[in-house]
Amino acid sequence: MSASDASRDAAWSPVVEYGARRAIITIGIVLATLLELIDTTIVNVALPYIQGNIGASQQEGAFVVTGYLVANTVVIPLTPWLQHRFGRRRYYLASISIFVGASLMCGLSHSLAEIVFWRVVQGTGGGGLISTSQAILRDTYPERSQGIAQGVFAIGAVVGPTIGPLLGGTLTDNFSWPWVFFVNVPVGLLAAAIVARFLRDPERAERLPLDAVGVALLAVGLGALQYVLDQGQEKDWFGDRLIVTMTVLAACGLAAFVTWSLFGTRAPVVDLRVLKNPGVAAGSLLGMCLGVSLMGSLVTLPQYVESSLGFTATMAGEVILFRALFVMLLTPPSARLAASGKTDPRLQIGAGFVMLAISNLWLANVTTSISSFWTFLWPLALSGLGLAQIFVPLSLVVFSSAPIDDVPKASSMFNLARQMGGSIATAILVTLIARDTTLHQTELGLRVAMGRAPVRAYLAEHGGERSASARARLDALVAGQSVVLAYADTARFVGVLTFVFVPLVVFLRPRRAGDGAPARVAMEV
Structure with missing residues (x-):
């Protein structure tokens, strides 16, 4: 690498890595990313067995999936603020630890209330992994290697949800349903060890003020919306009073959140102004x-x-x-x-x-x-x-x-x-x-x-x-x-x-x- 390349890489990111260190970090990030993405689909196959084991109905068992998705959806937009507040390395390590600990407790659960609670906790940890993983890969690779960085993430983003059902079915058929959660533990511990040992922070943590109103409105709006999307068909959509209530709550919560974030505070927990950038706005719609x-x-x-x-x-x-x-x-x-x-x-x-x-x-x-x-x-x-x-x-x-x-x-x-x-x-x-x-x-x-x-x-x-x-x-x-x-x-x-x-x-x-x-x-x- 020439001196000019090194200079440009230093300007690109303060945490660009090379050689074996970059390879090891990439392995850790890929493992953590796959954990979260596989868990969006792996439980679906095991759900009938979980319902039978804990004595839950089909509607009650659906909360095992819904709880994870709701927590996941709410945390994703909060990750930039959390990274700045606690430091990227510390926050990422905490997310992996929460995910692994909750996975273990899910497998050890004996009641519907227990497993739904720990699935919500697991989704909270998982929500911090996706966008953080992508940002880490972007900063770890120099500018001329960004194709590799995003290619690695792309493979994980597509392959993870795809192999989830097959892996879940194999584990459930050959072992038992708790293993769809237990399988996360050794992989997560390895990822956590790599992150703790090798990952560096791009900047120091900042003492940012907490936008408690924004967090509350976001949680209400996105949580209610995710519930409506996940349970709407099961409950006959607007023929069900709870779905109607949650729809109104989602609309009001998200409208209030947008209004508050743009006009009610100088330090919003989610900076919606980034969507003023046409590339980010169009890219997000295409991502949808x-x-x-x-x-x-x-x-x-x-x-x-x-x-x-x-x-x-x-x-x-x-x-x-x-x-x-x-x-x-x-x-x-x-x-x-x-x-x-x-x-x-x-x-x-x-x-x-x-x-x-x-x-x-x-x-x-x-x-x-x-x-x-x-x-x-x-x-x-x-x-x-x-x-x-x-x-x-x-x-x-x-x-x-x-x-x-x-x-x-x-x-x-x-x-x-x-x-x-x-x-x-x-x-x-x-x-x-x-x-x-x-x-x-x-x-x-x-x-x-x-x-x-x-x-x-x-x-x-x-x-x-x-x-x-x-x-x-x-x-x-x-x-x-x-x-x-x-x-x-x-x-x-x-x-x-x-x-x-x-x-x-x-x-x-x-x-x-x-x-x-x-x-x-x-x-x-």
Whole structure:
């Protein structure tokens, strides 16, 4: 490395690392990131076993997932303030410790109240890991290696939620449900040891005033919103009084929080002014779309292949792994291209979203007549290629468009938007599947008239028109086809929505030479 490169790196970040030290820090950060991201999906598979063991109903058991997501969502936007107040290294180490300790207590819980409480604590620790991890990787790598830093984070962000269900199913089937929590302990302790030994703070902690009003309003608004998104379909949305109450509470809480943060205090706990930057605002909206597309298929595809195609849970997990493998393979060359400065990253990001949209429309055409395991290979490969074109370029553009002091705030907004996009996708798609299944079943039922020749032929083949078993078979066929059509509707919805977001790429502001930092960020081998 030349003297000029060293000088530029020193100006870039006071904690740039090299060699074995940087590699060890990267391992620790990746382990902590995977812990949090895997836990967003790993518990879903084990939930029926947890409910049976602690004697909870399905609705009560849902709080095991909801409690984690609510705490996670509330903490993410608070992380920049917490980093400044306590120091990044201390806060990050505390987050890992809280997460690991709560994981152990979740596995040792014997009642619904215990496990929900510790899941909330676990979500509090996990919420501090995501945006902090991304900011640490950004500062640990020199400017010319930012493609590597964000590529590492991108692989974790996509692979973590993907392997969660498969890992959860394997642990539950071969051991018992507490192991979906216990597995976090050794990995978390290793990550904590690495952070404690090797991570350095970019700056000293500051004695910032606590915006207690802002924290309270944010907790009420985001917490109520996450509850509505997670429980809305289960409780028939606005037919349930509690959902209506929580919706009003979310709207009022968030409106009051925005008003207070912009006009009521000089030191807001979440600085919304960072969204005045067009690059950060557009990048956050695109991050939300990314969350919709990523979590949309994670929610619907496993259910579809298991319920309609007869795949086992393990096979369903392996299908989802197709995409993760392609992301892992294709992210490094995509990151190299994004960081080279040879192309406009907006073209790469736009192309990635187009690929995601096409892959979802492609998946909509997969029906029960095409039931091969390998049928999903090419649409998911295209989805993996699209994701590889989006995450690193989008992260680089968002972070480079913000002043260096605002990067933690930009990272927090970007990750909050991505998580909320996943929550919104889950709520909308679960509702769409349920309601479209009923709609298609009604429509198909009207077409299955006894006077039609295909219907008579089907009944005759299975015992005749008066046979109860033949009629039951026909009803089951109609119900099954209704489910297939409903899943196709959700895939088309995600595909069209992704297309709608593509024009936002023009509002991104890639940093160019002369803007105060070099435009070219070469990939370091």
